[in-house]
Every structure is written in structure tokens, then in C-alpha cells.
Amino acid sequence: MELSGKTFLITGGSSGLGAATAQTFARAGAAVLVADVNPIGAEVARALGDRAAFVATDVTDEAATRGAIDEAIARFGRLDGVVACAGIATAERAVGKDGPQPLAHFARVIGVNLIGTLNVVRLAAARMLERAVALGEDRGVIVCTASVAAFDGQIGQAAYAASKGGVAALVLPLAREFAQHQIRVVGIAPGIFDTPMLAGLPEAARESLGKQTPFPARLGAPAEYAALARHIVENQMLNGEVIRLDGAIRLAPR
Numbered sequence: 487m488e489l490s491g492k493t494f495l496i497t498g499g500s501s502g503l504g505a506a507t508a509q510t511f512a513r514a515g516a517a518v519l520v521a522d523v524n525p526i527g528a529e530v531a532r533a534l535g536d537r538a539a540f541v542a543t544d545v546t547d548e549a550a551t552r553g554a555i556d557e558a559i560a561r562f563g564r565l566d567g568v569v570a571c572a573g574i575a576t577a578e579r580a581v582g583k584d585g586p587q588p589l590a591h592f593a594r595v596i597g598v599n600l601i602g603t604l605n606v607v608r609l610a611a612a613r614m615l616e617r618a619v620a621l622g623e624d625r626g627v628i629v630c631t632a633s634v635a636a637f638d639g640q641i642g643q644a645a646y647a648a649s650k651g652g653v654a655a656l657v658l659p660l661a662r663e664f665a666q667h668q669i670r671v672v673g674i675a676p677g678i679f680d681t682p683m684l685a686g687l688p689e690a691a692r693e694s695l696g697k698q699t700p701f702p703a704r705l706g707a708p709a710e711y712a713a714l715a716r717h718i719v720e721n722q723m724l725n726g727e728v729i730r731l732d733g734a735i736r737l738a739p740r
């Protein structure tokens with residue numbers, strides 16, 4: 487699929503990997519609808535001109551997510567894909583100093599990262615089906631964001647790793663299900679990327695995480711994630727796979 491003239495919904499597009507994807511896709515000629523709980527996404531969209539828009543959206547909210555998809559189609563005339571970047575990261579042991587982790591904390595991470603991703607994908611795919619396409623042509627491309635924590639979760643990451651493991655596990659069954667509709671589903675499992683999600687960490691910790699990456703020994707740049715998302719859209723043979731984008735990092739237990 488060529489990006490030019492297409493419309494993509496980008497959840498989590500207010501910040502980090504999603505914002506970089508919105509920029510890359512818009513520069514390649516796509517219209518982008520930034521859907522995020524953080525209203526700074528309006529600035530991200532404004533900077534990209536009239537082929538970009540922002541809708542305040544909580545991906546765990548069915549009506550709000552439907553509204554964002556409706557807006558993308560009303561404004562830009564079609565929906566060709568989704569890059570699902572909305573997510574939250576937490577660190578909490580299953581049994582901490584104050585006792586067992588509250589179940590509500592675990593459920594919130596699963597709710598945003600896993601259920602939120604499926605919510606967006608199912609609602610977007612349903613609307614993509616409305617558009618007729620020639621046999622063999624992509625009707626839609628869906629990129630989901632897992633994490634290397636899906637495979638090597640660290641101490642304190644049970645909730646985050648489980649949510650991302652769930653996202654990774656969604657990819658193949660969804661790709662198989664949507665194959666009949668000519669919609670591809672691909673996952674990206676980023677290593678450690680330099681985004682506001684990491685900004686809470688002290689500089690020394692950020693530097694140490696970067697150095698744990700074998701090569702290149704640095705944090706990933708959001709534009710490198712966006713470049714892979716773009717390639718996934720453009721390369722029709724990519725389907726049903728979760729791609730690690732991680733400089734060969736394998737996370738240590740802590």
C-alpha cells in the first residue's frame with residue numbers, strides 16, 4: 487500500500503512513537519487522525535496541516551473510539567489503516583512492600599494496552615470493510631505496538647509484560663481472520679526508545695538502558711519506529727508477524 491492519498495488512525499499520536507508516526511505518514515502524503523487522551527495531539531496535528539486532525543479519545547472507551555474513526559472517515563473520506571500506539575507503562579511488583587499488587591492496577595494496564603488495542607482494531611477494521619478493493623490489493627493495514635517486554639519482561643513488569651504479550655498474541659489470529667478481507671495485521675515490539683514514556687527516568691538510568699542495547703548502544707529514535715511502521719504499510723508480504731525493533735537487546739531480570 488502506498489501512503490499517499492490514504493487515511494490512517496494513529497492512537498497515542500500525541501506523543502513519542504505515535505507522534506513520530508503521524509509526522510512520517512503525513513509527510514508521505516497520508517491523512518492522519520491523531521486519537522489520544524492527551525490534548526497536546528491537537529498541536530501535533532496542527533503542525534501537519536489540513537490533512538491531519540486530532541480527536542480526544544480514550545481507547546478504552548467504545549463510543550469515543552467509534553467517534554474518532556467516524557471523524558477520520560467524515561473528514562478524509564476513507565480509512566486505510568491504524569497504527570495503535572496508545573499505551574501506558576507501569577512498574578509494580580506482584581507482591582511489594584505494602585503487600586499484594588492491587589488487582590485494579592493490573593486490570594488498568596491490561597485495559598489500556600491490550601483491551602484498548604483490540605477495541606481500536608475491531609472498530610476500525612469493521613469500517614474498512616465498507617470500501618471495495620480489487621482482488622489482491624490491500625484494503626487495510628493494522629500495526630499494533632507490543633514491546634520486547636512481551637518476551638523478556640523484567641521484575642515489576644508482570645502487568646505491562648502480560649498486556650504486551652497479549653498484543654503480540656493478537657497479531658496472528660487477527661491477520662488470519664482478516665486475510666479474507668485483504669487487511670494485514672503486523673506487530674512491532676520496540677526495545678528501549680527515547681520518548682516521554684522514558685522521560686520520567688533519571689538521565690543516568692536512560693543512559694544505562696541505552697548502553698544495554700548491543701548495537702547500536704543507544705536508545706531508539708521515534709523516527710526509527712515510524713520508518714518501520716511505514717515499511718509495514720508499503721510491503722505487502724509483511725503480515726501476521728511481530729517484529730522486534732530493538733538493537734538486539736534482551737532485557738535482564740532487573
Ligand SMILES: NC(=O)c1ccc[n+]([C@@H]2O[C@H](COP(=O)([O-])OP(=O)(O)OC[C@H]3O[C@@H](n4cnc5c(N)ncnc54)[C@H](O)[C@@H]3O)[C@@H](O)[C@H]2O)c1
Nearest residue numbers: 498501502503522523524544545572573633678679681683
Ligand atoms: N518508549 C519505549 O521504550 C517503548 C518500548 C516498547 C513499547 N513501547 C510502547 O509504544 C507505545 C507508545 O509509547 P511511547 O514510548 O511513545 O509513550 P508515550 O507516553 O510518549 O506515548 C503514549 C501515548 O499514549 C497515550 N495514551 C495513554 N493511554 C491512553 C488511552 N487510554 N487512550 C488514548 N491514548 C492513550 C498517551 O497520552 C501518550 O500520548 C506504547 O504502547 C508503549 O507501551 C514503548
